[in-house]
Amino acid sequence: MNLLTHKAEHVLFEIDGPIGRITLNRPERKNPLTFESYAELGQMFRAAVNATEIRAFVITGAGGNFCSGGDVHEIIGPLLERDTKGLMQFTALTGELVKAMRACPQPIVAAVDGVCAGAGAIIAMASDLRIATPAAKVAFLFNRVGLAGCDMGACAVLPRIIGQGRASELLYLGRSMSGAEGLSWGFFNSLVEGDALADAATKMAADIAAGPGFANAMTKRMLAMEWAMGIEQAIDAEAVAQALCMTTNDFRRAYEAFAAKQRPVFQHD
Known part of the structure; x- marks a missing residue:
C-alpha cells in the first residue's frame, strides 16, 4: 500500500x-x-x-x-x-x-x-x-x-x-x-x-x-524498546540512538540556528 x-x-x-x-x-x-x-x-x-x-x-x-x-x-x-x-x-x-x-x-x-x-x-x-x-x-x-x-x-x-x-x-x-x-x-x-x-x-x-522527524521516530522506537530492558541496557541503547541522531542534518541545523540566535527549521534529514 x-x-x-x-x-x-x-x-x-x-x-x-x-x-x-x-x-x-x-x-x-x-x-x-x-x-x-x-x-x-x-x-x-x-x-x-x-x-x-x-x-x-x-x-x-x-x-x-x-x-x-x-x-x-x-x-x-x-x-x-x-x-x-x-x-x-x-x-x-x-x-x-x-x-x-x-x-x-x-x-x-x-x-x-x-x-x-x-x-x-x-x-x-x-x-x-x-x-x-x-x-x-x-x-x-x-x-x-x-x-x-x-x-x-x-x-x-x-x-x-x-x-x-x-x-x-x-x-x-x-x-x-x-x-x-x-x-x-x-x-x-x-x-x-x-x-x-x-x-x-x-x-x-x-x-x-515541525520537530526533527528522524529524532521523533527514534524517541518512539526507544519508548517501545526500553519496556523490556534493564536500566543499563536502556542507557547503552540510548547512547547508540542519540549518536545516530547526531549524524543528521537537523542536528547541525539546530546548532547553526542556536549560534545565529534563530529558531531551527527542521527539514527531517
Missing part, C-alpha cells in the same frame, strides 16, 4: 501537509469497527513507515463519539459461528492493528470525544498522545461481554500509562473512565471543550511534525 495515494474504503483518510488524519466514520452507530476497517487501519499504519512526508497522525471519530468498539452485528455475531482457528485469525487481526500503531514511526495523537469503548479504548491507548473532551467515556468493557481484559495488549500497555491498580480496576469492572478521571490518571494529556478538540489535536500533531 502507498499511503500517500491510498483511497481509504472503510475510514476517512486525508493528508493535511505533514499530518495524516484518520476518521472513524460510522457516526450513526458511534463508529464501530468491522473486519474490514480493522484490516485497513493495520495496513495503513504499516504503510506509514514508507510515507516519510507524513510526520504525525491524528485519529478521531465522527459525530461526537470516538469508537464504540467492534460492531455487535458485523463482528460479535459472526464470531459465535467460528471455530478456534477462525477465532484466532480474528484476535490476531485485532492485535496486528496495535502492533502496527506501535511500529509506525510517526507519533499518533488520538482526539477522543464521547464513547470510546472496547477496541476504541484500545486504539486510544495504543496512540502516543491523547486529547479528550470532558464528555469522553473510556471503557475497556471486555469482561462485560464475557471476555478477559487481556485484549489487544491492554494488560501490557494500560498499566504503563495509568498504573497497575487503576488498570486492574478498569479491566476487572469494565466501567467507564470519565474525561476528568482520565486526565488525573494520566491517560489523557489534556482536556478541551468539544468544539476545540479538532484544533487542539491538529496543533499537537503539527508541533510534533
Whole structure:
C-alpha cells in the first residue's frame, strides 16, 4: 500500500501537509469497527513507515463519539459461528492493528470525544498522545461481554500509562473512565471543550511534525524498546540512538540556528 495515494474504503483518510488524519466514520452507530476497517487501519499504519512526508497522525471519530468498539452485528455475531482457528485469525487481526500503531514511526495523537469503548479504548491507548473532551467515556468493557481484559495488549500497555491498580480496576469492572478521571490518571494529556478538540489535536500533531522527524521516530522506537530492558541496557541503547541522531542534518541545523540566535527549521534529514 502507498499511503500517500491510498483511497481509504472503510475510514476517512486525508493528508493535511505533514499530518495524516484518520476518521472513524460510522457516526450513526458511534463508529464501530468491522473486519474490514480493522484490516485497513493495520495496513495503513504499516504503510506509514514508507510515507516519510507524513510526520504525525491524528485519529478521531465522527459525530461526537470516538469508537464504540467492534460492531455487535458485523463482528460479535459472526464470531459465535467460528471455530478456534477462525477465532484466532480474528484476535490476531485485532492485535496486528496495535502492533502496527506501535511500529509506525510517526507519533499518533488520538482526539477522543464521547464513547470510546472496547477496541476504541484500545486504539486510544495504543496512540502516543491523547486529547479528550470532558464528555469522553473510556471503557475497556471486555469482561462485560464475557471476555478477559487481556485484549489487544491492554494488560501490557494500560498499566504503563495509568498504573497497575487503576488498570486492574478498569479491566476487572469494565466501567467507564470519565474525561476528568482520565486526565488525573494520566491517560489523557489534556482536556478541551468539544468544539476545540479538532484544533487542539491538529496543533499537537503539527508541533510534533515541525520537530526533527528522524529524532521523533527514534524517541518512539526507544519508548517501545526500553519496556523490556534493564536500566543499563536502556542507557547503552540510548547512547547508540542519540549518536545516530547526531549524524543528521537537523542536528547541525539546530546548532547553526542556536549560534545565529534563530529558531531551527527542521527539514527531517
